[in-house]
Amino acid sequence: LDNPDAGYRQRFSEEHAAPGYYRVKLESGVLAELTVTERTGQHRYRFPAGPGHILIDFAHMILDVWDKGTLVDEASLALSPDGLLTGSRRVHRWAKGRRIHFAMRMSRQPDRVQFFGDNDAPAAAGATGVTGNKLKVAFFFDEAGGAPIEIKTGISAVDVEGAKAALAAEAPGWRFDATRKAAARAWTKELDCVKVSGGTEAQRTIMASALYHSFVSPTLFTDRDGRYVGLDRQVHSVPAGEKAYSAYSLWDTYRALHPLLTIVRPEVATLLTRDLIRQTAQSPYGPPIWPLQGVETGTMTGWHAVSVLAEAKAKGIEADYAAAWPMIRRRAFDRTLKDADSTLGRGYYYDLGYVPADKIWESVSRTQEYAYDDWAMAVLADAVGAGDDAAALRQRSRNYRNVIDPSIGFARPRFADGKWWTPYDPIQLGHNPEKYRDYTEANGWQATFLNQHDIYGMIELFGGDDNYVRKLDAFFTAPSTLPRNAPPDITGLVGQYAHGNEPDQHAAYLYA
Missing domain, CATH: 1.20.1610.10 (alpha-1,2-mannosidases domains)
Incomplete structure (x- = not known):
């Protein structure tokens, strides 16, 4: 971090951020834009005239001092004849053993493709895929300028088919601006749950920004067909109308975020309550602590899912609390129940x-x-x-x-x-x-x-x-x-x- 010019990093300008949209101009001259749907990310890059490339680095990460050993394994990248890039990997950092799968398309056909295996070893000429741990693929354009290069990527924690389904349903065609506007409308609807008057413009902006930050997580963890990875590492399906979520930072959020949601977004609080009940029943640790992408991280102290559930019950949110009680009771009294660091x-x-x-x-x-x-x-x-x-x-x-x-x-x-x-x-x-x-x-x-x-x-x-x-x-x-x-x-x-x-x-x- 003490050398901002090292590695992939570039100096930048013209940065702009809004709910559902991000834009930045890199010193290389590339204008990068990002927008989203529920399960896809969409990029748009405008290159200056001349050659350029896009690198998919499936191993890059910021290393923490406690990161030891093999951090990524069981990785794969594959390019189909119609230009669909798919991939999977398992990560052994925080939330060790979690998997991510993706499916990606580009709006322009590259002139050359080069896959790289472990230790940046180039794959054989003409290779259409690679497997290993630390993988990369580079797409080269002899003339990257001209029409923007758009990229759309679907993701799933379950399998590549789930990522493909997200891509097909949520990002058909090449409609970056339409997707951006749809994301803005979705966020406007979310943030309209609270209306204020008075104060200064700056104060109202701070309030809206804080509300936006409050709604960023927990994050959707359900594929379009309702499948998700439970804390028992098995694939489950939610009942119709329900959702599964990830990134429950419960030590941080039981104190204020979840109480806020019961007031301004009770329908979301209901979905989260029912999801926490399912996760409590499925987890070998009982009440969730700090679950991320189907893995209990055991971060911080306590098992504060019980606080969220107790408040929901006290405020009249309907859910099957009895379904969670056997594992809650074990956490309360059973010395043999598996402990995480937080317990x-x-x-x-x-x-x-x-x-x-x-x-x-x-x-x-x-x-x-x-x-x-x-x-x-x-x-x-x-x-x-x-x-x-x-x-x-x-x-x-x-x-x-x-x-x-x-x-x-x-x-x-x-x-x-x-x-x-x-x-x-x-x-x-x-x-x-x-x-x-x-x-x-x-x-x-x-x-x-x-x-x-x-x-x-x-x-x-x-x-x-x-x-x-x-x-x-x-x-x-x-x-x-x-x-x-x-x-x-x-x-x-x-x-x-x-x-x-x-x-x-x-x-x-x-x-x-």
Whole structure:
């Protein structure tokens, strides 16, 4: 990233972005435009006069420090006589083992085609395909200028046939401008669910942009025929009228996005609720955590699909909550249920009433978020008539108190022997931050206000309303100091309140 001229990157100008459309002028002189349908992407490139090429790099990616070993395998590229390029690959990065399949056409026939296999080895002359891990294909044009080159690509997580079906149904012919206008109309309809008046033009633009960002995900994961890949890695089909989704960033979104959708897009909230119920029943981990393209990533802490489902139930969204309860119950009580990174330490949580800081990373946040999920699961237990389970879960949801030290009024790391971390510093990330943190994207200040389900109980723990308000005042007025190794997520500080990150965004409302 420190060399913007390296690799494929180019300097650019004339950038423009709008819902459903993107345009940029590259320093090579190429004008690139992008638009979309539900399952296809469409490109339009205007080249300057002279030769040019389009490279399909099926192995390119930004490498993270934890990316090791074979990252892409079981890849294939094939070009049919009628010019249809199809391909598949399996990815072993985040959401390891997920697959993607595509079908692509170009509006102009290239003059030459060259496939490349692993290690950029050129395929034999005249080859119409290649298999391996890191694959590429280049389309060469002796004269790339003149008429624009359009590209349309259908995608599927199920198979190439699903990608072909998307391409045929959603991108017939060469109608880039018509597709762009249709995408704009679709987004206008979506964003019209909220209407505002007053304020400045800039403020209204910010509001509309924020609403657009809120609606970008979860993303559609159903082929046109209703097939999708479940969290059990098997192909399923949704009932008529239903949809499957991917990219549930539930640690981030259970707090605000899903509640918002129940208000402004209840029909979407209903589809998501029913999908989460299906995914809960299908997943070996039970309630989804951070699923991406048919794989449970186990990212962040907790299993917050239960929060989304509990809120949906409380707000009257109709769904078969009982279908999810067996796996929810296993996550609640079954020590043998498979754990992801986000659910580690459940045994300690059951036995000690908290996750110990000397055993599991991010222990303070885990304890509080597991307690919140206990409370949400209690709501669902009541909904399916499991009264004894509901009572046990509500009692256990008080476990968050076991990492709040009332003698100092802060969330505090606690060890397996029951002792608190000392000397305590609420600015720091935990007792041994060089090894791991005791909080999730937070420090002791921010973690102190993480509890969301037992506010009156927490006020009592702090000694009453006056003491609690003084603590809140201190939170918002403390020096905005962070340790040198603080994660970049802790942003937008007002005192120690981090408006730019999720854990304490509800804190201002605690005054009420």
